[in-house]
Amino acid sequence: MKVSQAAKATAGLGLTQIVGWGTTFLMPSVLGRHIERDLGLASEIVYGGITVMFGVGALFAPRVGRLLDRTGARAVMTVGSIVYALSLAALSFSQGLVSYLLCWAAMGVASTLALNTPSSIALAQIAGARARQAIAVLAIIGGFASTVFWPVSEALELLVGWRGVLLIYASIHLAICAPVHLLVLPGRPLVGTQAAAAMTAPVPPSAHTKRIFLLLSISLACGAFIFTGFIVHAIGVLRGLGHDPATALLLASLIGPAQVAVRVFELGFGHRYTITASTLFSSAVLPFGLGLALLAGGNFAVALVCVMAYGIANGLKAVLRATLPLALFGRAQFGTYLGRLALPQGIVSASAPPVLAATMASYGADGVLVLTFIVAMIALITTIMLVRVSGPIR
Numbered sequence: 001m002k003v004s005q006a007a008k009a010t011a012g013l014g015l016t017q018i019v020g021w022g023t024t025f026l027m028p029s030v031l032g033r034h035i036e037r038d039l040g041l042a043s044e045i046v047y048g049g050i051t052v053m054f055g056v057g058a059l060f061a062p063r064v065g066r067l068l069d070r071t072g073a074r075a076v077m078t079v080g081s082i083v084y085a086l087s088l089a090a091l092s093f094s095q096g097l098v099s100y101l102l103c104w105a106a107m108g109v110a111s112t113l114a115l116n117t118p119s120s121i122a123l124a125q126i127a128g129a130r131a132r133q134a135i136a137v138l139a140i141i142g143g144f145a146s147t148v149f150w151p152v153s154e155a156l157e158l159l160v161g162w163r164g165v166l167l168i169y170a171s172i173h174l175a176i177c178a179p180v181h182l183l184v185l186p187g188r189p190l191v192g193t194q195a196a197a198a199m200t201a202p203v204p205p206s207a208h209t210k211r212i213f214l215l216l217s218i219s220l221a222c223g224a225f226i227f228t229g230f231i232v233h234a235i236g237v238l239r240g241l242g243h244d245p246a247t248a249l250l251l252a253s254l255i256g257p258a259q260v261a262v263r264v265f266e267l268g269f270g271h272r273y274t275i276t277a278s279t280l281f282s283s284a285v286l287p288f289g290l291g292l293a294l295l296a297g298g299n300f301a302v303a304l305v306c307v308m309a310y311g312i313a314n315g316l317k318a319v320l321r322a323t324l325p326l327a328l329f330g331r332a333q334f335g336t337y338l339g340r341l342a343l344p345q346g347i348v349s350a351s352a353p354p355v356l357a358a359t360m361a362s363y364g365a366d367g368v369l370v371l372t373f374i375v376a377m378i379a380l381i382t383t384i385m386l387v388r389v390s391g392p393i394r
Helices: 005-023 028-039 043-071 074-092 097-114 116-142 145-184 193-199 207-240 245-253 255-272 275-296 300-329 334-390
Strands: none
Touching: 005 074, 005 097, 005 116, 005 145, 028 043, 028 097, 028 145, 043 074, 043 097, 043 116, 043 334, 074 097, 074 116, 074 145, 097 116, 116 255, 116 300, 116 334, 207 245, 207 275, 207 300, 207 334, 245 255, 245 300, 255 300, 275 300, 275 334, 300 334
């Protein structure tokens, strides 16, 4: 049986996404305490590397998006894997604050070249009309990054220390991810005349398109703030609502299964309903869950509904943040639009953890829930306005 190029690309990118998330964003969860001890850095600084990564990546995203429209993903993502390898190797030799944060800044450049946004653009260029399904599959695979890399990081740290772990991860990017990108991705976008259109000067967007872009940007940025910030403090919020540590951990652990389950549902049944319906549902279910938690979050059943609502909304948004712009703007300049959308999302993703941490310290769990509920309502309102302006989206 012949395997299509889209299937090869989805499988290959799934592997590199697991490695990309597992060796960077998720890495401090296991190695952070060892880095704190050896470098003499505060916990806030160690986890602040993630903020630096998101912030730097956001600044480069618009330019990289335009580059992907012109050249395709193979060279860009291969270079990204090489930059990841160099960054992680340098991080393994870091000796203090400056070198530590500079390495995370370099990883921010690498993430813009080889993580979520370029992967979605690559699949849109390769899979064509089946891009929605391919992106859903990629989101499902990527959801296993913590499942794979948290225990792997823990085991490797016992054997070779955190510096040795980072050198191993650098080798994986260089020896596995870079060749995968070279082998499974085409050198040029495979979307026929649309690719040719992308090679020419872009058509200036109309006022209607600008309005759609603004509403979409606000909606996605609000979602990014909640999804990036809340997950870091989920256990603390649940404990602040009155749940004991074991119960809070159990509830928080259900977020992952909820995300994967809704992505599987989207893959299997997404063709039966419009992207509009999926977008409205994901935007409405989040403030519903957060609002219930504000009213009676100390109740186990209510907290469970909140956690499941968060997981469902996050799981859907992981797919929609790529498929919705694709449906609204088409494939010809998809990379350009996705790169521009990634800028505000990256900035709020970088700011969310420290903002919610400050809120938690000053106002407790209720303060975090109030803030995230307000942001979720803004996202819902802008999503409703977007649907009214754009009309039904298939």
